[in-house]
Amino acid sequence: MQDRTGSEADEAITDLYAAHYVRLVRLATLFLGDEAVAEEVVQDAFVALHGRWRRLREPAAAAGYLRTSVVHGCRSVQRRRGVAARHPEQPPGYAPSAEQIAVGDAAADAVVEALRGLPERQREALVLRYYGGYSEAEIASAMKISNGAVKSHASRGLAGLRAAMTDWS
């Protein structure tokens, strides 16, 4: 038998998992370029959410909390990578296996690689908007910056990607 808050949280986690897990892992993979690490970051976010359920208790707030946690978790990973840059554990960048590359994917890879060259905040803003499909307010809250800052990071990011985009078209 579990206390009520515990089992409520368990049920909520199951629903939220079904609704958001895959998308958040993909989002984090676009941030980090590493699927395994991305999964860990997202799982951490769900575990943290479970602990805060008593205070959130509301699916919309929970989805926002998950987003913020994932963005924050990815930033932490990037910081650790910065520290560990002398001993990279794996080659940086997105490295799909050969059989994953279908027609058109090479072009997508070029864009993703260009994305990886952008400053972190610009990459976040672009991925949250153009992959996540989130509103400006949602992105601002996940990145803990103002709406205006979201706009400027996104537009500078787009400008930075322009070269890769042109190659592709």
Add this chain to the structure above:
Amino acid sequence: MSTPENWTPEEQRLHDALHRAADRVQPGPDGLARIRRRTAVVPMWRRPLVLGLAGATALAAAVIVGGVILLDDGDGGAPVASETSTSPSETPSDESPSTPVAPPSTPPSDTPTAPSAPIGLPVYYVSDSGAGPRLVREFVTVDVSVATIQTAVHTMLSGPPADPDYGTLWQPGVSVDSARITDDVIEVDLSGTPAIDDPSEAEIAIQQLVYTATAAAAATGQDGSLPVRVTIDGAPATDVFGVDLSEPVERADPLEVRQLVVLFEPTEDATVTSPVTVRGEAAAFEATVLWELRRDGEPVDSGHTETTECCTFAPFELELDLEPGSYEIVMSESDPSGGEGRPPTSDSRTFTVE
């Protein structure tokens, strides 16, 4: 914000490229199970107050106090850990990742602030011996008020163990509803459907539960020599991993199920000062245990030591003078067959010398 209708072709292309790249990412099938494992909640009234791992000091105490040794492998007695570093005053805010037995999600502020006496509760996991999984033990420090068979079994089921080389054969999804001791049996009532990856490991998985329940009984001053009766939702467990457990199960011979070489000290990721005491237990041919010290994966020193007794579980101990740094110590059986027999069993710990 922009909507797909008023996006520029450039934005549309970025959208398509990101989706194309992202859709190739297929998360593993066990994400929810992994999350569940880390959020398993114990009701408040039996939530163990986690104070971190009781080190080998607890074991030493267990051996000395061993007037009540009912088991011949050191589980007996009461491994009271009050003299270890896990003093109540420093523990309520303990967020160290050493033993997240309680839900890691529990914020430190929720931790009860008035622990009484901490006690080391033995919990069994498995380690890959090279010839199938074998039982290994960790001590989890809990408040004496929740030091029960149920807490130990709960810890075993909800894991994970502190040592990354250890694991459990019990898949998530099983919880313990109650555990009680009668005159002739320890009764453990589970709920859920026990599942196992490899059915050939069913017997050792069942012994993981039996060893944990009996060791917890002994550690809390009860009769640890009793067999264990498993029920599921109150009914006789006729099918646990395909095994009929309607009759009580005894502990199997330790030589058959336990890891033959185990390290108790240093604990995983411990920070220690030189000289470093390495302590453990082994059932070894000619009482000989080999050791190898590694830095960055490279052996820097090696030797052998003797346990106090041959061919049954007996303690060993050695001291190493070490410069500050990170080390790994590997203890292993000598291999009398010269490579002909099964692979020699070993246990390892990573630690830091200050």
